[in-house]
Amino acid sequence: MDSVATEQELLIEIRKVAYSYGYGDVLKDVSFPINQEDFLAIIGPNGSGKTTLLKIILGLLKPRLGEVKIMGKTVEEFADWKTIGYVPQKATHIDSLFPVSVKEVVAMGIQSSRRFPRRTREEDSCISRALQQVGIEEYKNRRIGNLSAGQQQRVFIARALANHPKILMLDEPTTGVDVKTQEHFYDMLHRLNREEGITIVLITHEVGIINKHVAQVACLNQTLVYHGSHDEFCRSDEFKRMLADGHHLVSHHH
Amino acid sequence: MEALFLYGFFQRAFLTGIFIAIACGLLGIFLILRRDAMIGHGLAHVAFAGVALGLFLNVMPLAVALFMAVVASWIIMKLKVKAGLHGDTAIAIFSSVGFALGILLATLSQSFNVDLFSYLFGEILAIEPSEVVFSIVLAFVVVLLIVVNYHKLMYMTFDRESAKASGIKVDRLDGLLTLLTAVTVVLGMKVVGILLVSALVVIPAAAGLQVASSFKQAIVLSTCISITSVVLGLVLAFLLDLPASGSIVLLSFLAFGILFVFRRARG
Ligand SMILES: Nc1ncnc2c1ncn2[C@@H]1O[C@H](COP(=O)(O)OP(=O)(O)OP(=O)(O)O)[C@@H](O)[C@H]1O
Numbered sequence A: 001m002d003s004v005a006t007e008q009e010l011l012i013e014i015r016k017v018a019y020s021y022g023y024g025d026v027l028k029d030v031s032f033p034i035n036q037e038d039f040l041a042i043i044g045p046n047g048s049g050k051t052t053l054l055k056i057i058l059g060l061l062k063p064r065l066g067e068v069k070i071m072g073k074t075v076e077e078f079a080d081w082k083t084i085g086y087v088p089q090k091a092t093h094i095d096s097l098f099p100v101s102v103k104e105v106v107a108m109g110i111q112s113s114r115r116f117p118r119r120t121r122e123e124d125s126c127i128s129r130a131l132q133q134v135g136i137e138e139y140k141n142r143r144i145g146n147l148s149a150g151q152q153q154r155v156f157i158a159r160a161l162a163n164h165p166k167i168l169m170l171d172e173p174t175t176g177v178d179v180k181t182q183e184h185f186y187d188m189l190h191r192l193n194r195e196e197g198i199t200i201v202l203i204t205h206e207v208g209i210i211n212k213h214v215a216q217v218a219c220l221n222q223t224l225v226y227h228g229s230h231d232e233f234c235r236s237d238e239f240k241r242m243l244a245d246g247h248h249l250v251s252h253h254h
Numbered sequence B: 001m002e003a004l005f006l007y008g009f010f011q012r013a014f015l016t017g018i019f020i021a022i023a024c025g026l027l028g029i030f031l032i033l034r035r036d037a038m039i040g041h042g043l044a045h046v047a048f049a050g051v052a053l054g055l056f057l058n059v060m061p062l063a064v065a066l067f068m069a070v071v072a073s074w075i076i077m078k079l080k081v082k083a084g085l086h087g088d089t090a091i092a093i094f095s096s097v098g099f100a101l102g103i104l105l106a107t108l109s110q111s112f113n114v115d116l117f118s119y120l121f122g123e124i125l126a127i128e129p130s131e132v133v134f135s136i137v138l139a140f141v142v143v144l145l146i147v148v149n150y151h152k153l154m155y156m157t158f159d160r161e162s163a164k165a166s167g168i169k170v171d172r173l174d175g176l177l178t179l180l181t182a183v184t185v186v187l188g189m190k191v192v193g194i195l196l197v198s199a200l201v202v203i204p205a206a207a208g209l210q211v212a213s214s215f216k217q218a219i220v221l222s223t224c225i226s227i228t229s230v231v232l233g234l235v236l237a238f239l240l241d242l243p244a245s246g247s248i249v250l251l252s253f254l255a256f257g258i259l260f261v262f263r264r265a266r267g
């Protein structure tokens, strides 16, 4: 499954991107393409710039040098953000007293362009489906602050799914999610990727996940250390070094 | 009691009060959740300077106050984002400077009189017909803009970064919210006065937030509490010859107290 995805259409192009938070570059000269129907894992140690890169792609941060093009348009020109679902790294920035129900959070995913508060029936069914996909329908009327961290994370995943995105950008989406739900979740991503052609960009530290599901790997450590298919990656020196550094070794080798 | 509504001035106060109450109730939720509860307090003091200036120049004080509050709210927003002033430092500075300026102007123009006091303590029962139209139109616009942007405002308030990533123009909405706050504060000033206007924005919303488990509930409760306080406050004020502003604010505080105790009891 790994090395076939070569003839795909270019979706996102990252060109010579550098970024600094004000004291030296945390990203330097990063370039690689993301093609349609890729299942790409961005990996690298803590602080290597993975989240920063994702935020640059999403237009949340402006690169110091270089540029990102999405479907041929620069981030400034690109307007179709609803086609990109985003699950931020951990939901810790959420105010636990915020009065918002699980259903309302998921609805945020599809309503950003709507005018009046009423939901259509179609939207309601999108929301229900997204809730089902991550197995949290039973909590839909609970206040989000009353859920456990793992349950909250699932709500954010559902929010990203609700809008039927073409691209899903996930920043360590299963941190704090139990193993069973994790497997369920990655199987679902796999299905979305294979059956619905959704492009997946996933930041993760889990080698097991990478081995089982991922087709392309981009390994960051301030610069791009490796980019290519997962199979080649397994034969590369980077991979050996990663294993030596003691990354999670729950490998499911195929 | 129905006789109440036969009085033109009571009808005017009642109608204006309800519109302004809705605007305050809606806006308050967003302000509290954005940790901006004190901005109403700050802007009210700036509006005081505007009122004093209006009386000094003999132009419609409400309009001058509105202008000054809008300018101040915009500067406060910019200071918060750009200048890296801590939390509500900008608000603290603006509220005292606004008040100082107001005192100065009022003394210069020797307008420390009934007019000025009506703005300080609120005098909705004495609202002029011209101000009624001005207030209702503005309050209606505030409510409409909040309703139209409801989802975006909620998303942005809850999770700014994801909202931005989904294409919501958060900076533009910040500006809108700031503008609406300035307008609402100046309107609220007419109902309960400069010294109590932040209560009208904050207390009903804080009460609603005690028990709401969804955003919709919070918004609806806050607005209902706000309307009820204004309506009952006006009736009480008229029947018992009490000041309307004090009655309204104390009634909303009563609602807050009840819901607070209710939440505690529920555990
Ligand atoms: N808001 C910020 N302000 C200043 N520096 C930051 C900020 N966010 C991240 N950094 C720095 O930028 C570098 C890259 O951070 P980033 O969050 O992109 O890493 P990451 O690869 O996502 O790490 P992790 O695996 O821990 O999530 C780190 O050195 C970090 O300290």
Ligand SMILES: [Mg+2]
Pocket (backbone or CB within 6 Å): A050, A051, A052, A089, A171
């Ligand atoms: Mg990260």
